[in-house]
Every structure is written in structure tokens, then in C-alpha cells.
Amino acid sequence: MDYGVSGAKDPHTIQYPAVSSKLKTSKSSITSYSIFNLQCSLQLTPLNRSNHDYGVSGAKDPHTIQYSAVSSKLKTSKSSITTVFSAVDTIEPFKSFGDGTTLISNGGIFEFGFFSRGNSKNRYVGIWYKKIGSQTVVWVANRCNPIADNFGSLTINSTGNLVLLSQNKSVVWSTSSSKQIKKPIVQLLDSGNLVLRDQEDENYLWQSFDYPSDALLPNMKFGWDLRRGLNRRLSAWKNWDDPCPGDLTYGVEFDPQLHTYPEFVIRKGTTKFYRTGPWNGIHLSGLVEQRSNPFYNFQFVYNDDEVFYTYNLKNDSVISILFINQTTSLRQRLIWIEADQAWSPYSKAPRDDCNKYGVCGANENCNINEYPICQCIRGFKPKSQDTWNLMDWSKGCTRINPLSCKEKNKDGFIKISRLKLPDTTHTWVNKSMNIEECRAICLSDCSCTAYTNSDIRGKGSGCAIWYGDLIDLRQSPIGGQDLFIRMPRSELDRNEALSENGGEEEDLELPLFSLSSITAATANFSLYNKLGEGGFGPVYRSTAPQDVKMLRTKNLHKMWHMMFKLEDGQEIAVKRLSISSEQGVEELKNEVKLIAKLQHRNLVKLLGCCIQAEEKLLVYEYMANKSLDFFIFDQKQGELLEWSKRFQIICGIARGLQYLHQDSRLRIIHRDLKASNILLDNEMSPKISDFGLARTFKGDQTEEQTGRVIGTYGYMAPEYASDGFFSIKSDVFSFGVLLLEIVSGKKNRGFQHGSHGPSLIGHAWTLQKDGSTLGLLDKHVRESHHDEKQVLRCIHVGHLCVQQSPVDRPNISSVIVMLGSESELPQPKPPGYFTEMDLAKKDHSSMEPESSSTNKMSLSLLEAR
Numbered sequence: 001m002d003y004g005v006s007g008a009k010d011p012h013t014i015q016y017p018a019v020s021s022k023l024k025t026s027k028s029s030i031t032s033y034s035i036f037n038l039q040c041s042l043q044l045t046p047l048n049r050s051n052h053d054y055g056v057s058g059a060k061d062p063h064t065i066q067y068s069a070v071s072s073k074l075k076t077s078k079s080s081i082t083t084v085f086s087a088v089d090t091i092e093p094f095k096s097f098g099d100g101t102t103l104i105s106n107g108g109i110f111e112f113g114f115f116s117r118g119n120s121k122n123r124y125v126g127i128w129y130k131k132i133g134s135q136t137v138v139w140v141a142n143r144c145n146p147i148a149d150n151f152g153s154l155t156i157n158s159t160g161n162l163v164l165l166s167q168n169k170s171v172v173w174s175t176s177s178s179k180q181i182k183k184p185i186v187q188l189l190d191s192g193n194l195v196l197r198d199q200e201d202e203n204y205l206w207q208s209f210d211y212p213s214d215a216l217l218p219n220m221k222f223g224w225d226l227r228r229g230l231n232r233r234l235s236a237w238k239n240w241d242d243p244c245p246g247d248l249t250y251g252v253e254f255d256p257q258l259h260t261y262p263e264f265v266i267r268k269g270t271t272k273f274y275r276t277g278p279w280n281g282i283h284l285s286g287l288v289e290q291r292s293n294p295f296y297n298f299q300f301v302y303n304d305d306e307v308f309y310t311y312n313l314k315n316d317s318v319i320s321i322l323f324i325n326q327t328t329s330l331r332q333r334l335i336w337i338e339a340d341q342a343w344s345p346y347s348k349a350p351r352d353d354c355n356k357y358g359v360c361g362a363n364e365n366c367n368i369n370e371y372p373i374c375q376c377i378r379g380f381k382p383k384s385q386d387t388w389n390l391m392d393w394s395k396g397c398t399r400i401n402p403l404s405c406k407e408k409n410k411d412g413f414i415k416i417s418r419l420k421l422p423d424t425t426h427t428w429v430n431k432s433m434n435i436e437e438c439r440a441i442c443l444s445d446c447s448c449t450a451y452t453n454s455d456i457r458g459k460g461s462g463c464a465i466w467y468g469d470l471i472d473l474r475q476s477p478i479g480g481q482d483l484f485i486r487m488p489r490s491e492l493d494r495n496e497a498l499s500e501n502g503g504e505e506e507d508l509e510l511p512l513f514s515l516s517s518i519t520a521a522t523a524n525f526s527l528y529n530k531l532g533e534g535g536f537g538p539v540y541r542s543t544a545p546q547d548v549k550m551l552r553t554k555n556l557h558k559m560w561h562m563m564f565k566l567e568d569g570q571e572i573a574v575k576r577l578s579i580s581s582e583q584g585v586e587e588l589k590n591e592v593k594l595i596a597k598l599q600h601r602n603l604v605k606l607l608g609c610c611i612q613a614e615e616k617l618l619v620y621e622y623m624a625n626k627s628l629d630f631f632i633f634d635q636k637q638g639e640l641l642e643w644s645k646r647f648q649i650i651c652g653i654a655r656g657l658q659y660l661h662q663d664s665r666l667r668i669i670h671r672d673l674k675a676s677n678i679l680l681d682n683e684m685s686p687k688i689s690d691f692g693l694a695r696t697f698k699g700d701q702t703e704e705q706t707g708r709v710i711g712t713y714g715y716m717a718p719e720y721a722s723d724g725f726f727s728i729k730s731d732v733f734s735f736g737v738l739l740l741e742i743v744s745g746k747k748n749r750g751f752q753h754g755s756h757g758p759s760l761i762g763h764a765w766t767l768q769k770d771g772s773t774l775g776l777l778d779k780h781v782r783e784s785h786h787d788e789k790q791v792l793r794c795i796h797v798g799h800l801c802v803q804q805s806p807v808d809r810p811n812i813s814s815v816i817v818m819l820g821s822e823s824e825l826p827q828p829k830p831p832g833y834f835t836e837m838d839l840a841k842k843d844h845s846s847m848e849p850e851s852s853s854t855n856k857m858s859l860s861l862l863e864a865r
Contacts, residue, residue, distance in 0.1 A: 091186040097154040107190040118241040122146030125164055133341040138192055138215040139208050142173040144244035160184035175206040192217045214323035223252035223308030236326035246326045261424035261464050262307050272357040274350045277420040285481045288419030295714055316635035354474045362469035380492040389445050401488045405446035412492045418480035421473040429454050431462040438463030450485045513610045513619055539575050561727025571622035595691045602656030604679055604689040625680035643786035646742050652686040657812045661728045667697040669726055673734035674715045714749030718832040729806035736801025742763050745778035761802050761831045799828035
């Protein structure tokens, strides 16, 4: 097709057959072009033909296709006839569907028809997005059997199957239903699923979702249907112009006969290239981006009939697919950015060297934050020290001391936490066993080398055991799982000695509650006493137990006890860290160390803790009015917060933050200031809580960088979210977001308002520029008495706090002065936008573990809470 420039071709064009502008006026000649609906006007619009880079230099979207020019007017002797493709979504029996005709799903989301790629004249039948500007193929029928001309057609044959015929009527491709159908129809659904069914029955006899190409759409099942022996795998296109499967595949791998542990694997040919780690009831053990995310919910089903993964989008306005890229050898999740009219990668795998299969040898642990990245597991040594010294870890590690399996009680286990579990090829799973039974089974079998719970929900359940060498282990920056690795007695004795003598010394003084007393006080952690749940676990209400002891601990190994008693009947709140929680002992110790010595009316008071067995509990003073988000984001509860109370809360939070930044013994950066972490007492006075992520600064230190960016979407300052830099100014940014949320009663995260930007911050900034600042005010406040000047001043201060550059933001002491005075305020500069969609726009070409610039960030190190 010519695009107005001699010889210029669009490499991503769907090429429809040429339409002669000089059609004969005979009835037969018009009938021959009946692929068009001659009663409607042409609705094709010019499309963006730009190529899209997918994070790797030179990588283009292999599926982008464009409509070729089609003459909009067919001249006849009677009149000019305007044309359009048929807008129906079904093919009925005995009706031929020719090249140039398309099906369009009922909601206009997907389109089905013939297309070509690049300069090739080969014709394929496929499905692509209809509504978005850059047409993207998501499924191809005749992937390896193209038609060489424009005379292909589709029809439903006598057996009720959809068949693709060439010009000589030979079958090129067909659906594979073996059932006789009385009234067959083929329908394109808004999900992108092409289905074959009986007109009088909603059950599908065949569906394209069972035979995916290289893209996984929402609500597709990805994995095994064991009853039908069907394995749904993704296979990448051979190249940009050829949809025939190349050597890159992605699928669920497990052996149902041997009861192995299922996981997802990318292969190059027959060689493993990447694996996710197995499903543990909450997430895939090595796939950190599947944890809390703003775009989609996911589900993994594992039973006797099916083993599959599926996902659905939280917001219907978001367009996202999972896709496997032959050129980059990546599995990518893509998000459509409407403003850019382009796909942007949200996540990718493998995301770093430790994600590549077997980069470290057997019995080695890969840690991307260490150098070298490969280390032998505790109790092992390099099999070849010479190659190891040359940074070649492929030969793996061997045991320092052999196992003593045949001697009773000579072997035991050490626990290594936060691991992507090893390759599951040689595993055995029993979902009904508990962890003690699992240990006994492993100990009784000399070939068993490790075990763990197959399901970590609750207190854990199920049994997974490994045989032989442990392959493809990695230390997970977040997430991961405990693995119990078999060791000889000599190694166990060594580890016990290390636990007695090693480690950093620290002294803590705080009340220690017994687990039994807290269990009794919370009625065994009953739902009735549950106050809510945060990123690290649930919070319960109870009456303070009486058997409270003072704990003074060194390394949390040795304990000295003193009697200590609280007032009778005092209500307390118990924060219970879930077993799957990201907050481990280190974060708990961090929270205890910081808050135990902090005393301020706007900080929550820690009363004690409990560390017993697998339980980790923190005991706080009880806040009768729960947290701030309970009020400001709820229609009914929001009515209770008149403006004067909201202003009091804003000022109280600022004073608490000032104490942390300036007035306490240590300068403390909270790093997770948000509405749900502001608790309210009987008088609705705010108290900052949750210090698990807080960091301390010494002396004149003003900034620090981390490779593990942890926080909450919507509250993180841009320099922290993108590059890991945090300071008192990143806390000020979070305060500014919180201030605007209190004023508006709206959440920053997920806020949408037309063209006002992708967040509440953007909306507020647009209103300010348009002179409509008070349009931000919560309608409950707007309809009641409020100090208009005070409201405007608060919003202005909020804008100053969320400016893009931390240098431009005021410190919290200045904020307090500005809120309490009538002095002239500086004009704010544009705000720093950093939403989930901005994450998707980042260039993920960097494989570095820590961010070094705004355009080089590792999404895998960003944990939402």
C-alpha cells in the first residue's frame, strides 16, 4: 500500500485487499465486494505508525498493525457508495467471511479478521485491539500456515467447525470441536475470546483462549486442564513479521503423576531460561511484582482437575496484557498509556541476572546485592575453587561435611529465609501434611535434601520436599519463603555456636507479654476483636493482660525478666505480624527500638511486645477512633469531620513529624506516612504509627539511598520511588499528599478527573492554576461552616510540600509556621507526579539492582503496602 510517498510502506500494516476505484456498475461486480457494508460510512481513522521501544534498544512491538488505505468511495453509475467493515460479532453457518471483512466484539473492544505483516503478502487470521490507537495482535489462528493471497475465506462447515479456506478451497486451519452442533455460531467476545458454540447453548465447544499465541489477556486460563490433557502455553513469534512460534515458550510445568510442585518456566528451545518459583498460596515465591499491585488481581488454582493462573483488571479503563517477547527473551506486562498512544512495560522477567535460570550452580544462593552474586549455601563449599576464583560458578557447591543419614538423629535442618524456592523438577508435594510431618518424611529419606510448607497462608500447611541438589536458589529482596535445608550434626553444632556468640549487640527495654495472655485477651485473635489489617498483618483490640514482664534482651536470644504490671482493664491494640508478612524480626526490632524511646502526644505509644514461637506481636495503646482513612475516605464518616477538626488533625500530624525530624534524640525518617498510619484517640487527636520502615539519621546527615524501595503507592516522593533517595523532604512530600487528602476527602492513589492528571495532586494543581482552588474541598465541609482563608492556606501549603524537587519543599518546622500564621506564602512550583502509571512509563532497560537515575529503576524492588 502506498502512503503518499513513493515506495513507502508501513511495516506494521494490516493490509486489506486493494479496492478498485473503478468498479463496474453491474450487480455481480458489486456483489464480489460484498465484504463491505455498503449502507454505512467508512469509520477508519489514521493511526499512529510509530514503532514502540520495549525497554531494550531496537526492540519494537511485534504486534502493532495498521489499517491500510481503503478507498472510501466505490463509484457506480448510480451514486458514490461509502463503505465500512461489518460491525457484527458473529459468523453464522453457510455465510462466507472473506478477506477484508472483520468481526467486532459487542463493546467494540476487539476485532477479528485478516492481516499481513511488514512487506510480506502472507495473510493471517487473528484478533487485535480495536479501540486503542495502535492496533495490537493478541491471537493468530494460522500462525505457521499463511495464505499467499487475498482470496482466503472463513466459513462454518458441515461438522459445525470454523474453517479457514484458501482460494482453491483447501483447509488451511480449523477449530477442533469433535461434537456435532445443530446451530453453530462463532462469536468474538469483549474479552478477546473467539468462541464456537451452539446458538441455543452458552457453553463453548471451542475457544481461542484454550490455544493462546504469545499474549495472555485478562481472564484467560494459563496452564493445565488435566481432564482434557490441555496445556495452555505462550509461545513467542519467530520474528516481527512471522507469527509462527519461535523457540521461546512460557508455561506451567509440573508432573501430575509424580506430584511435583508446579511453577512457571520460560524455555529457549528445551533449555530453561527463567522460572518463577512455585506457588505458595499467596504468590509465586520468586515473582515479587505479583504481590500488592494497583492494576490487577490474580488467582492460582491447583487441584486434581486444573493447574492454572489467571488475572483480572481492577479497573475496566486500564488495558494490560502479559506477553512474551522473542527478541528480548522477556516476559513483559504491558500497560496502554492513552496519553502517549503507546504500550509501556510495567514489569518484566527475568529482571536481573539472579532471575536467569542457573546463573549460579547447584547448592548456591544468588543475591543481586552481594559481590560476587553467587555464594555457596551455608554448609557447602565450591566444588572447584579454581573456576570459582575466575567468577565461574557453574560447577556449583558441594557439602563441607557429608550427611549422616544412616545414623539416627545425626542429621537436622537449618532454616534459610526469604528465598526463591529451588527448581521443582525433583520435588514431591502433599497438601494435607503439616510442617512437622513434612520434616519427619524428609528425615526418613536419605535422598531428601530440603523441605518447606507448600502453602504459607495462615500458620502454613502442606509439604514440599526436594531431592538431590538444590538448583536456582536466589535471595529475594522482598518476599521469598523459608526453606529448611538438611545438614549434618557437625554443621548444626556450628550454627548453634554462631547464634550464641555472633551478631550485633543491642539493648532493648520494654514490657514482654506472654503469647497465652494475649491469645486469651483477644479471644484467640477472633474476628470480633479485629480492628483492621495493614501491610504487615491484622490488628486486634483487647484488654491488657496481667502477666506482663519487662524484657531486657541481648540479640533477642538471652532474656532477663523483671515484673511489670499495667493498670487493670486498660484497653490495648495488638499488631500481629502474619507469617507471610514482609516485616520480619529485623523490621519488628526496628519498630521497637525507635518507638519505645519516643514520647510525644502525636505519636502512638508502644506498650510492649511478644516474640514467641512463630508469633511476632506488638502491643500499643488503644485508639478508640481507629485510623484517619476510616473517616476521610468514607461518605458517612466524613460528615463527622468538620473543618476545624480536620485542621486540628493536620496540625497535629505536622507536630508529630516535627518531633521525629527535629526534636527527638535521633532524627527519624518515617518513610510510610499515610492516612491509615494516622490513628485517632477519643478526642480525635492524631497519632503517627507504624515505624517498621523508619530510618534514623545521625548528626548532619540529610539524605540516604536504598536499593530496596518500600512504601505506599500515592504517598512516595518521586526521588524515593525512582531512585531510592529518602530524607526529611520525602516525609514532607508524604505529608503534603496527606494534607490534600484530608482537605478533599479523596485518595491520591487511583484518582481520576478527566485531563487533570493521573492523581489527586494533579487535580489540585489544575484547580489552583484555573483559579478554582476551593473546588478541591470535600463537599461535606463545603456545605458547612469553614474558614475559607484557612482552607486556601492549607491547600497552598500542600502544594509547597509536593513540589517535584526536594530542595523546593519546606521543612516541617516551616510548614507549622505557615499553617499557623498569615504571612505571605511562596508560589509553589509544579508537583512531583509519581503514580503507578508513571512506574509503567519507566525505562526498564537497566538490570542494576539499585536505581541510579530516574530512567533506571528496578520495579522489582518496589513494594506496595
